[in-house]
Amino acid sequence: MRQQGAAGWFKHDITHRGVTAWALTLALALFYLLLYYGGRTVAGVYIPDVWTYVSDGLGLPHKWTFYGLLYTLAIVIGGVYVMRKYSHNRYQLVRTSVVIFVQCTLAFAIPWILAVFEQPEFYFSYLWPLQIENFYPSNVVNQPLPILLYSVLGSLVLVPILGVLYGKRWYCSWVCGCGGLANTAGEPFRHLGTKSMRSWRFEKWAVHLTLVIALVVTAMVIAAWAVGDNYPQFEETAASMQSFYGFLVVTMLSGIIGVVAYPIGGTRVWCRFFCPMAALLGLIQKFGRFRITVKDDMCISCGLCTKYCEMGIDVRAYAQNNEDFVRASCVGCGLCAEVCPRGVLRLENKTPRDPQELTMSSLLSESYR
Ligand code: SF4
Ligand code: SF4
Known part of the structure; x- marks a missing residue:
């Protein structure tokens, strides 16, 4: 229901696909364009590396630390808003506290500490197949043994067991940063997700197709590494698949569209239609x-x-x-x-x-x- 006054109009407009919602979508798109393509020339146009200048000014190691900081702040501020809104609901209070804690520690502070000690980057709350690079041999060989064990056992043992016991919620609504942002900063837009039969049919195909592609790409990259230089053409195909997946799924769908779509398509566009982890846990959940x-x-x-x-x-x-x-x-x-x-x-x-x-x-x- 729309409240009276300018504030009422704004609240309604931005949460019901009004002009301010579209403006926010455009602003988010611009933010991500500068983040992913800053410092590069795209279609003959040089895109300034604004976020690197900003992170340098703030004394941060690089623009991805700056982005991590913004993402974490969005989850903390959005999380406090959600906890106030549902302060009578213990499930929401505990769940949101865990989401904030996981983001602040596993997805932000620990990777930052690893970077300070010049250790390989690793995000403990993101597991394969969501974090597909975790199983790429080029990363595996650089990981210390405890992190490697965590990554493999986490993906192949912990994910299915907890999925059987508690459904996909233990990951998608308690641990994952994508779901974390959706359920905190994205809360005002949660009702915008489409409920049509057509979207359900698309969802079934798209999300499982992404899972299959993730499995194929992982297998091909591992196989290409195993055969080495003996099959250069196969190596080339695997490298192309890897970069195709990196561009389309990791950068565009997960990194950009998933968040840019909040004000017009709801908060779980990535999780619902494209996330390979959601597809895998969904099958286990059944x-x-x-x-x-x-x-x-x-x-x-x-x-x-x-x-x-x-x-x-x-x-x-x-x-x-x-x-x-x-x-x-x-x-x-x-x-x-x-x-x-x-x-x-x-x-x-x-x-x-x-x-x-x-x-x-x-x-x-x-x-x-
Ligand atoms: S995803 Fe939908 S059906 Fe499942 S708990 Fe949330 S609101 Fe309920
Ligand atoms: S339609 Fe849904 S929210 Fe309304 S009474 Fe039935 S179960 Fe409850």
Whole structure:
């Protein structure tokens, strides 16, 4: 609902795709253009390296430290806003505190300390396949053994086990910086995620395609390293795939579009449509214990749960049908339960599951809604 006065107009306009929302999108796009392409000539135009000048002025090692600082500040300030807004909800308070803590330590302070001691860069909260470079041999050979073990065991053991036990929420809504920014600074835009069937169909294909491409690129880069100079053409193809993935997925989709789209497309464009980690954890979630349970015959069909679901899930449809559900895309943010005026919804880790739900055909067909 729009409040009266200039402040009311602005609040409504910027959170409902008004002119100020588009202006913010353009400003964010310009910020990222300068960040990623500053100091280079693109299409014959020299782009000034503004953020390097700024970070030099602030005495920071490089512009990526400056960006990390801004990102962390956005999560801390947005996190405080979210904690005040949902101060009555213990789940949101604990979850947001963890998000802030992880960002400040694992994603900012520790990488900075590693840089100060001239150690290889490593972000402990980003694991393969989200951080695809973690498994590239050129990085692996430079990592100290404890970090290498953390990276491999984290991706191949910790991610699936916690995914089975707690669903994808343990990562997507508690640890990952992309989800962290979405659920803090992005909070005012969470309702903008599209709920159409067309977007759901696109999501299914796009997110799993990105996962497959991530797997193929990783395998090719490792294989190219293993065969060395014996197959130069294969090496060249692997290098092209690596740089294609780096440009399209890492830089454009994850680094730029994911955040630039907040004011017009909602906060989880990257997580929902393109993140390979979200795709992997979503598949695991379908077999795991996490689900949202529904209290029978309590729903009044107000639609608030669907409106505020950042992943575009039609939660109301399940509530109206008195149907507990597990959706691969659900990040377990808990906001559907929070906004429901009747306390209909609950996030749970239940066991054992109905064996009927675990068939491969149901996973691949209509239950994967
Ligand atoms: S269904 Fe609920 S918990 Fe899951 S993503 Fe949507 S709002 Fe968050
Ligand atoms: S918010 Fe609650 S009452 Fe409203 S549609 Fe969703 S489940 Fe039903």
